[in-house]
Amino acid sequence: MILARNFRTAQIAPLFIFLIGSIYGCGEKKKENDTHTKPASEQESEVPSPVESADVPEYMAEGQKVYAQYCLSCHQVNGTGVSRLNPPLKDTDYVLGDKNRLLGILVNGSNVGLEIRGETYSNAMPSFKQLDDTELAHVASYIRNSFGNSATPVTIGEVSTFRTKSENQK
Ligand code: HEC
Known part of the structure; x- marks a missing residue:
């Protein structure tokens, strides 16, 4: 039992x-x-790494904010610049050409009296080295794809590579 x-x-x-x-x-x-x-x-897999491919809509929206805050006063809302003072950003070699040269101007500034389409500009471009890699990538991509411009975006990875290289050169 x-x-x-x-x-x-x-x-x-x-x-x-x-x-x-x-x-x-x-x-x-x-x-x-x-x-x-x-x-x-x-x-x-849905969010591609910004190092490999820049998310263009986000870069444009964020880049526009950086542009409005730091660049617009000199280069104007449509990138026209100001005659003989600040050069245009529309259709220039510096904006559309080599990314490292563009980043060089943004990080180091420039005061050499650049000549663009037969006109020289007397103002000085200040350095924007205080901006972080993301802000620089955003604003560089923004100007390369605004004012009628169309060029590949500058990625955050490209900015950090540029910075590492130019620091090593010093
Ligand atoms: C105080 C005015 C001023 C501000 C602010 C300024 N720039 Fe400039 N920028 C200039 C001047 C002046 C030059 C030409 C420098 C030279 O002659 O060496 C220039 C040159 C340039 C160039 C290369 C020439 C060209 O026209 O393609 C680029 C690109 C550029 N600036 C982008 C920017 C961006 C992006 C910002 C904001 C992050 C900015 N600038 C903020 C005045 C300014």
Whole structure:
């Protein structure tokens, strides 16, 4: 008799554990789905690393803010510049050409009396080395793709590479 009873409990116990386990397991799964809409691996593949490919809409929106704060007063809202004082940013080699030369002007400033389309400019371009890599990438990409310009964006990675290289040269 006693033996038979014990035998029964022993048979049922694992079943209970299994049931409780699966109820608890379901709850856990639900909770996970609520907090993370997508698995981490999927989320990552949707957001490309800015080092490899600049997210142009974001760069343009952020770059416009940097431009309005630091550049607009001299180069004007449409990049026309001011005759004989500040050069235009529309369709110039400095803006559209070599990215490192462009970054060089932004980081070091320039006061050499640049000649653009037969006109020289007497004002001085201040250094913007206080801007971080992200701000510089944004504003450089913005001017390369505004005022009728169209050129590949400058990535944050390219700015940091430029900075590392020019620091090593010193
Ligand atoms: C105080 C006025 C002033 C401000 C502010 C200023 N610049 Fe300039 N910028 C100049 C002048 C003047 C030159 C020409 C420098 C020279 O003759 O050596 C110039 C030259 C340039 C050039 C190269 C020439 C060209 O026209 O393509 C670029 C590119 C440029 N600036 C971009 C910028 C950006 C981007 C900002 C903001 C982060 C900025 N500048 C802020 C006055 C300014």
